[in-house]
Amino acid sequence: MDDKNISQAVVARLPRYYRYLGDLKDSGIERISSQDLSKLMQVTASQIRQDFNNFGGFGQQGYGYNVEYLYNEIAKILGLNEKHNLVIIGAGNLGQALANYVNFERRGFIVKGIFDKNPDMQGRELRGIAVQSVKNLERFVRENDIDIAVLTIPKDGALKMAETLVKCNIKAIWNFAHVDLNVPDSIVVENVHLSDSLMKLSYGIVNKKLNNSKDTE
Numbered sequence: 662m663d664d665k666n667i668s669q670a671v672v673a674r675l676p677r678y679y680r681y682l683g684d685l686k687d688s689g690i691e692r693i694s695s696q697d698l699s700k701l702m703q704v705t706a707s708q709i710r711q712d713f714n715n716f717g718g719f720g721q722q723g724y725g726y727n728v729e730y731l732y733n734e735i736a737k738i739l740g741l742n743e744k745h746n747l748v749i750i751g752a753g754n755l756g757q758a759l760a761n762y763v764n765f766e767r768r769g770f771i772v773k774g775i776f777d778k779n780p781d782m783q784g785r786e787l788r789g790i791a792v793q794s795v796k797n798l799e800r801f802v803r804e805n806d807i808d809i810a811v812l813t814i815p816k817d818g819a820l821k822m823a824e825t826l827v828k829c830n831i832k833a834i835w836n837f838a839h840v841d842l843n844v845p846d847s848i849v850v851e852n853v854h855l856s857d858s859l860m861k862l863s864y865g866i867v868n869k870k871l872n873n874s875k876d877t878e
């Protein structure tokens with residue numbers, strides 16, 4: 662399957678398809694038409710067909726989609742058929758919340774190590790994993806087949822940490838620090854800013870208010 666030219670917008674929609682198909686599969690549904698999937702997910706059937714056509718279609722005309730097959734194919738496209746070992750760097754509030762979220766493991770993301778620079782944190786256990794000194798990080802990443810580093814430290818230390826991660830050949834960084842990392846293109850970076858989402862929500866509230874006041878004018 663050649664997915665080199667798949668747009669980021671399509672890739673960004675795949676996890677949502679994956680979630681819905683997982684729920685359908687768990688409720689014992691074997692087939693679904695693009696129309697029914699469209700109603701369920703509140704996206705147009707043509708959008709669904711266009712998205713899936715990027716990967717060869719997945720469906721037979723008139724028969725709808727085989728839910729389990731589609732679920733497994735999307736999992737393969739997203740690389741979820743393989744396990745990904747990860748380390749969490751920064752064992753504060755956010756690092757702990759992520760470490761304690763068991764569903765990542767169900768998706769194949771396995772927390773192997775947790776690191777913090779604060780000696781008071783070191784030795785504490787989060788879900789049976791002892792927090793280690795960042796001094797051990799490079800060696801640990803090399804020796805434990807770690808793909809992903811989760812960066813939950815303040816932005817001050819994040820750039821330096823990214824340099825260290827480049828040195829130990831990390832494949833991907835899930836970056837929660839509020840700073841853009843300067844790493845080679847060979848490393849995949851996914852920036853997460855929960856506050857961006859909140860700001861979008863705020864925009865929605867403000868605009869609803871504006872529209873409502875226009876409606877009543």
Ligand code: NAI
Pocket residue numbers: 750751752753754755756776777778779782795813814815816818819822836837838839853854855856
């Ligand atoms: P926190 O203060 O509870 O934890 C930060 C931890 O990182 C501390 O244990 C500290 O010792 C450790 N640390 C600091 N520098 C380090 C370094 N260079 N190497 C290893 N460990 C280091 O903070 P919290 O609430 O967990 O947030 C962490 C960071 O994530 C904050 O900077 C915050 O701005 C950011 N954040 C980002 C969010 C997002 O959506 N992107 C959401 C919430 C927080």
